[in-house]
Structures are given as structure tokens and as C-alpha cells.
Amino acid sequence: PGTVVHVEPDRVLVATGDGRLAMRAFQAPGGRAMRMAAYLRGHPITPGDKFEDL
Incomplete structure (x- = not known):
């Protein structure tokens, strides 16, 4: 799982076991991929x- 550490209008920063990941797109289970700002x-x-909770 990853923990959200910061939210910006067009990206979400997620802490992982190896550092941080900047997410600029998201696809929910069963949904379509979309830009993070739209999501x-x-x-x-x-x-x-x-992210295990989202």
C-alpha cells in the first residue's frame, strides 16, 4: 500500500517502501484512466x- 503525503491540483504524492511516487493519472478498479486533476x-x-482504502 501507499500513503498519500501531499495533494496538488494535478498530482498526488504517495509514499512507498522505496521513496515517493508522483501520480498524474488514476484508474479506479472497473473505471477508465483519467488525469489526476479530473479524478x-x-x-x-x-x-x-x-491506496488500499481508496
Whole structure:
């Protein structure tokens, strides 16, 4: 799992076991891939969220 450490309008920074990952796109299970800015408009993500929970 990864933990969200910072949210910007067009990317989400996620802490991983090897460092940080800057996510600029997202694809929810069963959904279509979309730019992070578009995803964030309908699905708020906040620091501390874990990707196993999203």
C-alpha cells in the first residue's frame, strides 16, 4: 500500500517502501484512466489516505 503525503491540483504524492511516487493519472478498479486533476474533482483525496482504502 501507499500513503498519500501531499495533494496538488494535478498530482498526488504517495509514499512507498522505496521513496515517493508522483501520480498524474488514476484508474479506479472497473473505471477508465483519467488525469489526476479530473479524478480529484469528483473524488477528494487527502494526505494520510492509503491506496488500499481508496
